Amino acid sequence: MAAREYGQYCGVTQALELVGERWALLIVRDLLVGPRRYGELAAGLPRIPSNILAARLKELQAAGVIRRAPRSRIVIYELTPYGRELEPVVLALGAWGFKAMGDPREEQIITPDSMTITLRTAFRSQVAAALPATAYAAHVGPTDLLVRVDGPALSVTRGDGPADLAFATGQDIHRLISGDLAPERAIATGVVEVLRGPADLLDRFASTFHLAA
Amino acid sequence: MAAREYGQYCGVTQALELVGERWALLIVRDLLVGPRRYGELAAGLPRIPSNILAARLKELQAAGVIRRAPRSRIVIYELTPYGRELEPVVLALGAWGFKAMGDPREEQIITPDSMTITLRTAFRSQVAAALPATAYAAHVGPTDLLVRVDGPALSVTRGDGPADLAFATGQDIHRLISGDLAPERAIATGVVEVLRGPADLLDRFASTFHLAA
DNA sequence: CCGCATCCAAGCGGATACTG
């Protein structure tokens, strides 16, 4: 038996042998947002060494979690259907870890893909279903996301665009989602800057995206 | 910043920094079944080096995931309330990994705690609620488990005891739960040996515990 | 025994440089 195997016949150990290595689930996290090129993955995970990224991509392919997109001229990595089934795992991990997040440290960055997953984790479908369809242009640090909520459905895409509310903020968006910081106070203290649209739509945003700390 | 940190302000990375190290989630898995002593954890994870187990226990304590049980003469490790909130993560991982489990290899063991978590993962509460309360004495290899299903509630304890159905089997229980092997065939081929009680209760067992492969 | 601590070898993870 390979020295690094857990040696148990159990779903949890099997899962950890496929995606339990360092960085593996973060690659999956980003691919849950969409197919990505090698360089895009590297950009979304600035601290991963290139040889490790290359090794993980090979391992995840061998495990049937990801594949190189077929009939594409360039190399693009995407999740297989089985890999996509990791979404509940990643979201559950994200929800759990969210509660342990303290104040952000200077060197902790927010990438477009990680922010997208955070929003998916915090999205309260039930609440949203009872609210009017709304589009938010969220500028979180250097990251621009277009967040469209339509009934119980959520779509997050990169870039700017038409929105009912456009706002700019930083890592403190965590405090908004956790409920630690009320929307009005966030605006009053300048933590969130409303760029376009009625400021009270930030209340709706905070109701739609919420994860208790 | 510590070299091994991911450097992102994100719930998933935070979670992986707390419980993403090798062996950590397996310790959590076993503690989800109940408080355990150091030696019990070591017995349930035969391939973990003792220094690694000791290191993980310290890290998990520092992370607020586990604690040494208070007002206990002996040292017992248990999950904190926050640690118990990892149950959805472990069950989701187990459900995902279950589908990738091939045929068992000789050296892959089934421990009482891993089997308990597998049963919790595969438990179909909805189905069970519509069935009469049933107790199963399941002997999986050398592991004896008493499985009590009462409406939507499931309880799994170690050891033998009074049961409506007692059966013995091995790692092939996986094929029973996945639906790969019909209960009747399992009995006919000797994969499952009914020790006490009506054999058709094995159908009920297979309906109650099911995870598609 | 139980709950670790120590020591050592093997190999993986990480930074950097390099190539097609």
Next chain:
DNA sequence: CAGTATCCGCTTGGATGCGG
């Protein structure tokens, strides 16, 4: 751009020691 190659340090794995 999409990876390889190389080197080093540290973690892991495994054996052993050791105090309570």
